[in-house]
């Protein structure tokens with residue numbers, strides 16, 4: 001990796017899929033190659049995530065503007081990377097980290113830093129004349145990920161009465177990414193038909209999954225099983241289930257969990273017991289954030305009880321941070337990590353977390369955010385880093401579909417489809 005140097009860096013305040021401002025950065029190299037990147041934004045954001053810098057000026061976008069972050073890209077961050085080789089991602093990222101100088105990127109903003117980090121990588125790939133997925137992570141095994149597709153939305157992502165944030169489906173035993181995607185889309189349509197027949201809402205949530213009002217979270221799981229059957233697949237064998245409970249949103253004082261919409265109170269032991277019951281009754285093979293981001297004891301309990309039979313994914317717990325992941329490995333808290341580049345703020349730090357997880361045999365799930373854009377960088381990154389799994393929402397809403405379409409394109413480039 002060597003080559004063209006960074007000549008100029010630009011920034012633009014754009015909109016994300018919720019209509020909130022976010023950042024786009026552009027990086028121009030001395031050889032005329034260029035790259036761009038948009039950053040996403042979460043709703044059920046972990047408290048340990050790197051800092052997302054917003055203007056706080058209530059006169060603009062309710063305080064969510066990112067003009068200062070854009071200025072930081074054009075000013076200090078552009079100066080920090082000027083003259084560096086875009087192909088040397090580590091060096092570029094270190095320069096960005098050093099320019100900020102804080103542990104959580106709070107001075108210049110993780111959104112500003114990530115935008116430059118990703119745009120620079122894209123420029124590097126363009127300069128090398130390669131597809132991003134081929135160019136990133138030289139020497140790694142390139143693998144198309146299995147979709148973990150969120151088809152029913154609740155929690156902080158939907159204005160309904162469902163407490164679990166994401167109800168997902170995973171195709172099993174398929175020969176290609178395209179085949180798995182097709183199965184999932186068929187189940188999504190079957191679910192929509194069932195909801196309409198029952199007079200239930202078929203409007204969608206932030207990640208494109210349906211967001212009906214239901215009697216309970218279990219009713220959502222029953223609906224998923226029915227939809228899988230209606231689409232002609234065997235639940236569990238051909239399509240398995242996954243949940244992102246996002247229970248950091250449920251955590252109260254003294255380890256008591258209270259579901260925000262249903263108002264159910266549970267101790268961490270009761271919550272672990274509840275997840276055990278769900279795993280008994282339904283073919284759930286992966287549970288994300290089944291305990292809260294600071295409840296290490298709860299995570300250990302959950303991992304002792306269920307870690308041998310299912311994937312336990314830490315999202316808010318690890319926030320794509322190798323340091324927190326190392327603690328989780330030491331304490332046997334979870335057995336898989338969710339990877340969201342904007343939780344940590346640079347490409348290199350994201351890859352460090354992926355490599356640490358892979359080195360320990362942990363599961364790795366690349367992920368979008370609930371506030372997304374048309375940028376499909378994570379699709380290339382998932383393949384390049386050989387993550388094996390990706391969360392990119394329902395086959396609905398173009399910011400979600402963009403990732404799936406990019407993966408189809410990559411599958412074509414690999415010559416597998």
Ligand code: PGA
Nearest residue numbers: 041042043044045369370
């Ligand atoms: P977020 O949700 O982007 O709102 O944090 C996604 C997730 O929790 O996985």
Ligand code: ZN
Nearest residue numbers: 244246288315
């Ligand atoms: Zn999550």
